[in-house]
Amino acid sequence: MTDPNTSSAINGFLNGETILVTGGARGLGEAITRAAVQAGAHVVVDYLHSESRAKALEAEFPGQITAIQADVTDEADVKRLFADARAALGRPITGVVNNALVSFSFNGDDRPKADTITWSDFEHQLLGAVKGSVTVIQQALPGFEEAGYGRVLNIGTNLFQNPVVPYHDYTAAKGALLAVTRTFAQELGARNVTVNMVSGGLLRTTDASSATPDAVFDIIAQSTPLGHVTTPQELADAALFFLSPLSRAVSGQNLIVDGGYVKG
Template sequence: MNALAPALSEQIVLVTGGARGLGAAINKAFAAQGARLVINFHRSASAAAALVDELGGAGRAVALGADVTDRDAVFDLVARAHEHFGAPVCTVVNNALADFSFNGDDRAKPDTIDWPAFDAQFRGTVAAALNTTQAVLGDMRSARFGRIVNIGTNLVQNPVVPYHDYTAAKAALLALTRTLAADLGPDGIAVNMVSGGLLRTTDASAATPPAVFDAIAAGTPLRAVTTPDEFADAVLFFASPWSRAVTGQNLVVDGGLVMD
């Protein structure tokens, strides 16, 4: 497995929910290293098209729409990506987020939250990651190489704001990360997670009051709120040859707010 790990410049990378916010930052970070990008989007077609242009056009990136909770749509997405680049996806970043607003004052409380809220988060997080994994598994096994990076949250370790549905789904994704790592390691496939706190700023965190950002910054050793660009750097590590002996891990990237 270690000897076959390609450089980032040789990889074809699928980032789900990759047109805006953190997903766009991850795509830009991979592009800066020469990777070719599959920019998945659901409703953000114009943003995805603009990002393709920014990253160098069709030779460097392709925007492909698909609802990642739809298994057939994901398999079709992966097939279209293979056709476009003439080679299979070898790295997947499961970044897509079910609709959610990080506003602690407006969160659902334990006595009112209902199961559909949990179901939406589990479908958008766990089912989506399972769909992408299954869609790329055949090619990764054939190549004896694959990288799957799941995006998590430090709220699993430190639920300072009890977003019950969102955090439960991310905790389940962490469990799936580890079971997949144990099962797929012999095939040369590494599965890891990068977990962040509140990022300054994405669409999801736009509803967060400025005072909350300031309080988080004051509570970190680095005295700063992590940016999407900083978070993306850690994602690149798990896709790179530098992480060739690492799998089943959860790296918390939040300025040291949570030390796990």
């Protein structure tokens, strides 16, 4: 019998798919990369500074991962990323995960409050979450058309529903990305492209959330129906649905994956 608390049931789930995961070498991105590989996909891992981690993944999964450096906020870099992936694999990318996060630390005590946050703080997050994601989607479209379909998955946050910490810039940027998710879903549906979002809460643990005090994790766990803080692996497994043919009739949706902490 398969243990329902493991990912073992997803083997072969994404056979034949070629998935790009931005920021795919560390944190949640690495968890999504590993889950997608286990499910049978070939994963293109985009990285900016995490070369050693990306190359280690490539070595760990030979023939299943292609690591390529690119800054998603740079349009020329993203164009090169897709060209390099096509040259290496000889086939189009069929799904993208917009996961890359510009520098951010999930420590509410160390974030600027409403009276001190600057517009440049907002611009910084908008550049990564919105410009980066839009640029990646635009460069993916020719490959989607060639394949006859495409899957886009944007990474959001449950802070839309429960803004309990002053992550003003981060939450605003992810809120804008949710709007893009829905407007792009409306337009790109005619091209057989689905665009969705999966939103976690604080994950235990990623590089970004490592600054979070243990007491905060404990409070969240006590307030969550499942009794624990969601892991990157748990969110990654849920993300696979949106990259697979099983989600072909689902678009413009935002799935909250936080153990039931936030309701709808």
